[in-house]
Amino acid sequence: MDTEKRLNELNERLRYVRDIFGARENENITLLATKLGDFQARERTLSEPERIRALAALEDLFAFLEKKLEAELTPMDKVRIVRHPQRICLKDILENVYDNYTEIGGRDEHSIDPAMLIARAYITRRKGKKVYNQPVMVIGQEKGHGQEFRNGGSVKPWGNAKALHYMKVAEIENIPIHTYVFTPGSYPVEDWPGAAQQIARNLYEMAALKVPVVSVFSEGGSGGAEAIGLADTRLMLSHGYYSVISPEGAAAIESGIRQGQRAPAELIETCARRLCITADDNLKNGYVDRIIQEPALGARVDDYGFFKQLRQEIIRATDEVVLSVKGIKLFRAMALRRRQRRGAPIDAEAIYVRWDLNTAARERLLSRRYAKFMRLSRHAFLDKRPAVKKACSACHDLGWSLYSFFRYDLWRKHHRRIAHAMAEMGAEVDVVKERVSRPWRRIFEKLGGGAAVPEANVERLTQLSAWEADGDAAEGDTAWRYVSPRAAEDRAVTCPNSEESGCLDLWAPDLFGDFAGVCSYCGHHFPMEYQWYLFNVFDERSVFEFNAEVESGNPLDYSGFDAKLEKAKQKLGRKSACMTFEAKVKGVKVVVAMLMAPFRGGSVGAAEGEKFIRAADRARKKHFPFLAYVHGTAGIRIQEGVNGVIQMPRCTMAVRRYIEAGGLYLVVYDTNSYAGPVASFLGCSPYQFAVRSANIGFAGPGVIKETTGLDIPPDYHRAYSALSRGHIQGIWDRRDIRNNLYQSLLTMGGRNLYYR
Amino acid sequence: MLDVTKLLEEIKASPYQEMEITAPQTGEVTFGGLAVGDKVVGPSGEFREKPGTTVATLTRERNPRPIRATQKGTVMEIFSDLEGTFVETGTPLVRIRHYLSKDEVQSAILRKALHLFRAPERAKYYFTPEVDTKIRAGGLESVHVREGMEILIMSRMKREAPLHYAGPDGVIYAVYFSPSQNVDAGAPLIGVCPPDQVALIQDVVVRVQTEWSEQD
Amino acid sequence: MQEHKVLVANRGEIAMRIVQACRKLGLDFVCVYTHEDRHSGHVALARSLGGERAACRVSSYHDANELMAVADHAGATAVHPGYGFFAEDFRFARRATNRDRKLIFIGPSWRVIRELGDKINTKRLARSLGVPTVPGSDKPIYDELEAEDIAASLFAFQAEQGIKRPMVLVKASAGGGGMGIEEVLDPDMFRAVYRRVRNYSRRQFHDEGVLIEQRIEDFNHLEVQVVSDRSGKNPVHFGTRNCTVQSTGRQKRIEVAPGFAPSEIAYTFDAQKVLDDIIGHSLTLARKVGYDSVGTWEWIVTRQGEPYLMEVNTRIQVENGVSAAISRIRGKNGVDIIAEQIRTGLGEPLGYTQEDVTFEGVGIEYRIIAEAPEDRFAPWVGRIDEFRWRDEPWLALHTQIPTDVAYDIPTEYDPNLALAIIWGKDLSEAKARGRGFLDGLTLKGENRQGGMRSNIAFLGDRTERLLVF
Structure with missing residues (x-):
């Protein structure tokens, strides 16, 4: 009887191995298959002891060859491991790692989103006779061993919103959060709260969550992973992957295939390798802090030893985070470190650390988290400035910090007090003056007859007045300083809405010149070049670029990418897709970070992220408003892998820091803005506006069709849809951007903007 | 009483509709690879987002504009002597034979069954705002019309006048005008179904759905 | 000049007058028409004078692309916009001028159109020159x-x-x-x-x-007709007009040249001085902007006799004929302002100065329109069966309505039927002739509602008090 069960298990293991290795032929697998087949063929002929012996030998062989196969695993195999139904999932972890738990909000399919699982759990620690139950909030995606309603761990926007809700609960309760990342990516629908916008909200809140957060990555699919992955310590399972995009997705882009077709298997393998998605890659790049070793070919449901180890690691990680910010910690921290150095199997439970934090510790926690993320991905961009120059610019920064302290914090406070006093005084004087002059005025009125219109008034009604028209009205043929080169063509252009709206063809010089790319019949906005905004939105000659030297690189040595990057740099004469500059809008100084669509689709990599962060810092130091003008962005630059993804939390943290310092962070979307950037540092702004030409969303129509099977209407991502859904706060006509921007500067934003 | 069977037989005897695609504007015409006998389709897709087959291209002011089929059908004739020449607006370009669809057959028969409210004068017509909102929200059938009800607005010579319904009470079943096009005096504007005709009309719908099979 | 070919980018009555002017100047031309206008007189005239290909069907008069395409196809070198449509659209003028296959825009240069098309700009320009404005x-x-x-x-x-x-x-x-x-x-x-x-x-x-x-309520609406050549240096005027008789929608119905008749009517102010002033002011402004075509300076004159410049119409106007009727160049009759506009537009110098222009008599222009003045001038649409009048040496009548066959008024355009210009040696003679003309006019037609409606009675009614203020 027992043999049958064991035989079944072996069959199961063989099937698993085959699943993992995909279509690949491997002699070890063949060997296993033949041996198992042989045994099954002659099983009946064997005597009971022989059978037991042969079975034991077979099991040994399996164990041996599985170890051997482990060494041959490719990155794509690991992708298959984490996607396998037998892969451990969050429920297993709750059962086996924690001592007790209650699932919050939902049971199986009866849940707002079965792909997101929240539980209150505790870990019991014994110290002598004392028993401590240490509560934690466990949040993670649940794949449910292939249960269909779990959607493979692809979380809908409202699932992420639920996760955020309970993070805030944990913050109030002052208990640590353990997040488990088991997601191939977020479910890309725009229904409220919106895939991208909700992830952005999560990131923004997690950036300053005042409790320890430890995350464990098994399957870290881009934006979906970031929604719960911004943590003080990030652990990664050895057979997991953490990537900017699925290898299939990357291969589809690489080969340029159309919707519905499949990329060749070898290309997918190649992409998986190029994207540097394994635990080792991510540890090397610094994006995870530690790897938790899994058994050969990955942890499965019944690997109890693994759960024990995971428990140890998660307790230790939480202890470390807490101790690093606690006041009294010295010896315990040392003990932890020493054990770690020895490399000995540590028993984290041997040391007891309380996991709640006091106010001071919470502040320290946040600044550590900020510093940690700011250190990341610094190797992944190029800055070819000589060291002296870099030092100079650092000094310059420091100078600004000091200056702004004196100017805005010290001087301004006192200055204001004096000004108020002066105003009061003036009002007093007016009253006195009025009293004194009243009798005299009465006499004058009687003498002069009063009612006659003074000559000066008639003059004003009938003669030329002085008028300086905004200074913008250019002398040339159009009102715009920059005119698109498309305006030079003598041809007619058809508006895409001509069918429905009856728009007549427009003459290109009118359309791209006078009309600023706006159809004069239906108001359709044709996309314009980023230069149009640069020269027509900001005051003349007020644009001053900084950090232009920060340059996009190829940190993963993604093959073939160097040439593409070089081409983009040549074509545009820019070193990255992000231009950061100071400028003025009707005299108000602003710091602007602009993402430019023509440079690799405006995609964001390490250089773009770094420039964005530095711009936010500059705005904070100078007390200027900060504008993110998104001419266009296709998302995170996939060729940079996690170096790109990590910009999502990084930039969001920088933005949060700026906003909390009292600044005004405005986002203006223009052409197409999708994916990672929208799902983080753009989507988190409380003031997001779109030019009418904008399409805003998480994933494009092709990807939505692919991942959800849904046909989406053609206007799904249009600015008006985004406005209706509540994702953006307003839509601007391109010709009014300047006025609207100025109006926004006057009416929105925090307390530390100097010009108010 | 309406003899649906007979009407259906009549339509079945000549199930095609010939359509002439004319130049909607001036320009230089090219027919691409279009050949007589080619199948063409109208706009398709769940949101009609996929455009119909391009039957010709008119280039005007260096702007090539595709002329697309609006219905499914077969190309019967191409005025290919025009290839590469400048054509005036309204010049016939292509003739297409279209096999009537279920909806078209249905509306052809319904046109005989419904009470037709006709245009008093040549003008442009559109629904009053109240009626329009009702239709948008609940579809055509949600509008119940009564004698004397202000239902349409007649627009011509830059002036607008309300138009009152005359005829039996009922619900709107069909609309025969489009707001941007002139309607000749006497042409039907809407088709109204009086309550006592509901059964008959449902019969028409069922009969057409079951007895008419669409062809390419 | 004879090698030019003019695209007539308009319809109806003005298209016909442009075609006739082209003929007079010996110029080739091409017309456009829409489906609705296929029976219009301008199509028939174009075909009879220029052959079958002289009229090209387009989708709309409002689509500049159609006009440009037809111009290129027909080999036109100039475009006359008439009035309405593209007449005061500086972008159309600019496009004609700047495109690869250039067309002469018969009208002011596009910069002038743009400058005077902006009312604030015009007002400021006027004030800077001491020209009175509201x-x-x-x-x-x-x-x-x-x-x-x-x-x-x-x-x-x-x-x-x-x-x-x-x-x-x-x-x-x-x-x-x-x-x-x-x-x-x-x-x-x-x-x-x-x-x-x-x-x-x-x-x-x-x-x-x-x-x-x-807000000025009680005023007379006056105009000054200005003509200049491409040099823009020596504009001349062709007198003043009074366009005070209007419909409730402020659409002109009768125009009289000159603007006042001080010799026959008593005014509470010095009417002759007002006329002289507005002419002087108009020419000052024209000189200042380098006005290089035909245009009209619109004025309002208050009961106190104060003139204020309202705006400049940078186009030929419907009522240009009434000014032509009282003007003489070097004493010669038969002035044609449209022909002057085309001639100078194509680059010919004016060839005369203000001294060569003299004035004689009074002109009255009636706009005969299918409408119901008693019903807030509601337009009437239907079929015209009969339209007849008696020819007189003092009468010029412009119409696109065929007199030999019935004609359906297209609903797409204004129901203007005809312009009748009457000349008399003084106001009373002109008025008498005008009344006589209106009385002898036959205009019959019908639609489903009944018989034809027109403003003929309204015009007759208003003739009595013309130029009285």
Whole structure:
């Protein structure tokens, strides 16, 4: 009887191995298959002891060859491991790692989103006779061993919103959060709260969550992973992957295939390798802090030893985070470190650390988290400035910090007090003056007859007045300083809405010149070049670029990418897709970070992220408003892998820091803005506006069709849809951007903007 | 009483509709690879987002504009002597034979069954705002019309006048005008179904759905 | 000049007059028409004078692309926009001038059209030259206090002039076509109205600028006809017109040249001086902008005899013929202002100066329209069966209605049927001839509602008090 069960298990293991290795032929697998087949063929002929012996030998062989196969695993195999139904999932972890738990909000399919699982759990620690139950909030995606309603761990926007809700609960309760990342990516629908916008909200809140957060990555699919992955310590399972995009997705882009077709298997393998998605890659790049070793070919449901180890690691990680910010910690921290150095199997439970934090510790926690993320991905961009120059610019920064302290914090406070006093005084004087002059005025009125219109008034009604028209009205043929080169063509252009709206063809010089790319019949906005905004939105000659030297690189040595990057740099004469500059809008100084669509689709990599962060810092130091003008962005630059993804939390943290310092962070979307950037540092702004030409969303129509099977209407991502859904706060006509921007500067934003 | 069977037989005897695609504007015409006998389709897709087959291209002011089929059908004739020449607006370009669809057959028969409210004068017509909102929200059938009800607005010579319904009470079943096009005096504007005709009309719908099979 | 070919980018009566002018000058031409206009007289005239290919069917008169395409196809070298449609569209003029296959735009250069098309700009230009304009602001006002201040002065100013019902007009400076304009009678109401207009303007035009002007109620509408060649240096005038007889929608119905008749009618002000003044002012402004075509300076004259420049129409006008009727060049009759516009537009110098232009008699132009004046001038649509009049040496009649077959009035365009220009040696003779003409006119037609409606009775009625103010 027992043999049958064991035989079944072996069959199961063989099937698993085959699943993992995909279509690949491997002699070890063949060997296993033949041996198992042989045994099954002659099983009946064997005597009971022989059978037991042969079975034991077979099991040994399996164990041996599985170890051997482990060494041959490719990155794509690991992708298959984490996607396998037998892969451990969050429920297993709750059962086996924690001592007790209650699932919050939902049971199986009866849940707002079965792909997101929240539980209150505790870990019991014994110290002598004392028993401590240490509560934690466990949040993670649940794949449910292939249960269909779990959607493979692809979380809908409202699932992420639920996760955020309970993070805030944990913050109030002052208990640590353990997040488990088991997601191939977020479910890309725009229904409220919106895939991208909700992830952005999560990131923004997690950036300053005042409790320890430890995350464990098994399957870290881009934006979906970031929604719960911004943590003080990030652990990664050895057979997991953490990537900017699925290898299939990357291969589809690489080969340029159309919707519905499949990329060749070898290309997918190649992409998986190029994207540097394994635990080792991510540890090397610094994006995870530690790897938790899994058994050969990955942890499965019944690997109890693994759960024990995971428990140890998660307790230790939480202890470390807490101790690093606690006041009294010295010896315990040392003990932890020493054990770690020895490399000995540590028993984290041997040391007891309380996991709640006091106010001071919470502040320290946040600044550590900020510093940690700011250190990341610094190797992944190029800055070819000589060291002296870099030092100079650092000094310059420091100078600004000091200056702004004196100017805005010290001087301004006192200055204001004096000004108020002066105003009061003036009002007093007016009253006195009025009293004194009243009798005299009465006499004058009687003498002069009063009612006659003074000559000066008639003059004003009938003669030329002085008028300086905004200074913008250019002398040339159009009102715009920059005119698109498309305006030079003598041809007619058809508006895409001509069918429905009856728009007549427009003459290109009118359309791209006078009309600023706006159809004069239906108001359709044709996309314009980023230069149009640069020269027509900001005051003349007020644009001053900084950090232009920060340059996009190829940190993963993604093959073939160097040439593409070089081409983009040549074509545009820019070193990255992000231009950061100071400028003025009707005299108000602003710091602007602009993402430019023509440079690799405006995609964001390490250089773009770094420039964005530095711009936010500059705005904070100078007390200027900060504008993110998104001419266009296709998302995170996939060729940079996690170096790109990590910009999502990084930039969001920088933005949060700026906003909390009292600044005004405005986002203006223009052409197409999708994916990672929208799902983080753009989507988190409380003031997001779109030019009418904008399409805003998480994933494009092709990807939505692919991942959800849904046909989406053609206007799904249009600015008006985004406005209706509540994702953006307003839509601007391109010709009014300047006025609207100025109006926004006057009416929105925090307390530390100097010009108010 | 309406003899649906007979009407259906009549339509079945000549199930095609010939359509002439004319130049909607001036320009230089090219027919691409279009050949007589080619199948063409109208706009398709769940949101009609996929455009119909391009039957010709008119280039005007260096702007090539595709002329697309609006219905499914077969190309019967191409005025290919025009290839590469400048054509005036309204010049016939292509003739297409279209096999009537279920909806078209249905509306052809319904046109005989419904009470037709006709245009008093040549003008442009559109629904009053109240009626329009009702239709948008609940579809055509949600509008119940009564004698004397202000239902349409007649627009011509830059002036607008309300138009009152005359005829039996009922619900709107069909609309025969489009707001941007002139309607000749006497042409039907809407088709109204009086309550006592509901059964008959449902019969028409069922009969057409079951007895008419669409062809390419 | 004879090698030029003119695209007639208009319809109806004006298209016919342009075709006739081209013929007179020996120029080739090509016309356009729409499906609805296929029976219009201008199509028949074009075909009879220029052959089958002289009229090309287009989808719309409003589509510049159609016009350009037809021009290129027909080998046209110039385009005449007539009035309406593209006549005052500087972008159309610019496109014609700047495109690869250049067309001469028969009208002012596009910069002039743009400059004078902006009413604020025109007003400021006028004031800079000392040309009187309607009292009020000449720039958009953005400040509420300033706005109230101006309004208060305007009320006081009118009170001082003895105006019984002082009124102030508040209008969105970015608006046009009557949108965003409100009247204020009560100074206390000003702030509320101002804010309403400002908010409307912000919503509609994304601009808060507001103009504040005196609202003049009791006035005569006068015009000065200016003609200049491409040099723009020596504009001449072809006299004044009075266009005060209008429909309720402020559409002109009768025009009289000259603008006043001081020799036959007594005015409370020096009418001759007013006419001289507005002519002088108009020419000053024309010289200043280098006006290089035919144009009309529109004025309003108050009961006190104060003229204010309203706007400049940078196009040929419907009523150009009535000025031509009283003008003589070097004593010669038969002035054709459209022909002058085409001739100078194509580059010929004017060839005469103001001294060579003299005036004789009085002209009256009637616009005969299918409409019901008693019903707020509601247009009438239907079929015209009979349209006849008696030819006279003192009468010029322009119509696109065929006189030999029945004609359906197209609903797409204004129901203007004909222009009748009558000349007399003085006002009373012109008036008498006008009444005679109207009485002898036969105009019959019908539609489903019944018989034809026209404004003939209205025109006859108004003839009596022409030029009386």
